[in-house]
Amino acid sequence: MNARFVPTALLLGNFVIGTSIMAPAGMLNELSRDLGVGIGQTSLLVTLGAAVLCLCSPLLSWATSRMDRRKLLCVILLVVIVTHLVSTLTTSFAAVLLLRLVMLAAAAPFTPQAAAVVGLIAPVERRSSTIAYVFLGWSLAAAAGLPLMTAIASRFGWQYGFVVIAIMAAVSCALLAWRLPPKLHTPAVDLKAWGDLFRNRLVQVLLFITILQMSGQFVIFTFIGPLLAHFTQADPNGIGIAFALYGIGGFLGNVAATQVVGGLGAFRTSLLSTLSVGTGIAIWAASAGHYVWMVAGIFVWGLGFAAANSMQQARLVAAAPAQAGSAVALNTSALYTGQAIGSAIGSALFVQAHYLATGYVAVAIMIVALAFIARSRHA
Incomplete structure (x- = not known):
């Protein structure tokens, strides 16, 4: 074989x-x-x-x-x-x-x-x-x-x-x-391993950070196409370019994170990755109506999204090395929990035509995520 x-x-x-x-x-x-x-x-x-x-x-x-x-x-x-x-x-x-x-x-x-x-x-x-x-x-x-x-x-x-x-x-x-x-x-x-993980304070904080990271992003991510069309009259080609830049940024950011994590450590790399996500979303929100700047924000956001998730996985494995598989499974659930919460918030704002608010709500959630990452260093 x-x-x-x-x-x-x-x-x-x-x-x-x-x-x-x-x-x-x-x-x-x-x-x-x-x-x-x-x-x-x-x-x-x-x-x-x-x-x-x-x-x-x-x-x-x-x-x-x-x-x-x-x-x-x-x-x-x-x-x-x-x-x-x-x-x-x-x-x-x-x-x-x-x-x-x-x-x-x-x-x-x-x-x-x-x-x-x-x-x-x-x-x-x-x-x-x-x-x-x-x-x-x-x-x-x-x-x-x-x-x-x-x-x-x-x-x-x-x-x-x-x-x-x-x-x-x-x-x-x-x-x-x-x-x-x-x-x-x-x-x-082993179901008992999950119970042990839930009693680990650092694991609890890290899982909550994952939920915050994904919630903040999915307030916008689910509605990128309709929001770009509303703010900039972007056609399908313009929306496709935005998604492509997001994905390319994610790929490049993840590769870069694997190169620097050895020197910076998972904590600092996680902080920088999440800061990139928050900065990109802030650029998106502040430049609503200007296609080039909104797409630039998506690219900066993309640089951090995959790397932030990778660093969360690395920190969870380090927090509970004997239960690494169960920790990754729980983090996967936290990822999807954040997606559901963020999409629900984004949907509530979108159907009420609070289009501009979606970006600022996402930024607020990412700021809370950064605060908890900083706190997690001492957990």
Whole structure:
């Protein structure tokens, strides 16, 4: 077996999962128009989806911990394929929402289990670098997958975007079925470990920081397309460029963070990354109505978003090294909790036409996140 090909197949799987989770943010206008519902209601595809991911990520990681990893990952991708294809056959918002929630419930354990598989197949000395390689799939989903979905939806319709996701999922499923060894089993998830983590004060603070970081960003992120169109009359090409710069910034920022964290440490790198996110959102808010400056703010924001998440993972592992897997699973739930809260706040502001307020509310939440990061040094 080609040892490097399995991580590549897992990277592609993460790319598919990441793109499918983020896709509605890039096609919110098209979904709203074709399904006959308002932007606020359409955003439930993100808000309720994040809530499902939050609940199902730890629960399904526990419930499926004894399954063969190859079967589990392939079944997840098969659900992604079927739900996206069936969604293209309906014009009912309720049906699309239901199918998406089913898909996300199934997809929730994919990324944690992909990381667990790396722990089984990669040599100890290459494990960290291999995990980082597999997680590039998420950065690429933001840098390439989301702009691709925006471009396809604006030109051909959101249904074609869903078909492309299904095709990519089929390729990933085939590669994993072909290359991933059978009968791979990870240690069963111990629920007691989660209880121990919840009693760890530093872990509590770090999980709360993750919720704040994601809440602040998703007040705006879900509505980037409609807000850019409102403030600057940006067309689909302009919105696609904004998403591309966000993803490119995330990729570059994450690479830079891995280079400097050894010298600065995870705490300082986390602080700088979150400061970049807050600064970018502040630029966005202050320059509302000026496309170039708003997009510049998105790029600065992007430089910090992936790096901030990576540093949170690193700090959690350092806080509870014996329970690293459980800590990462809980942080994944915190990520999705923040997404749900931020999207709900953003939706409430958007439907009331408080468009300008979204940016300033997001900035306020990021300031609180920075304060808690500073406090976490002494936790």
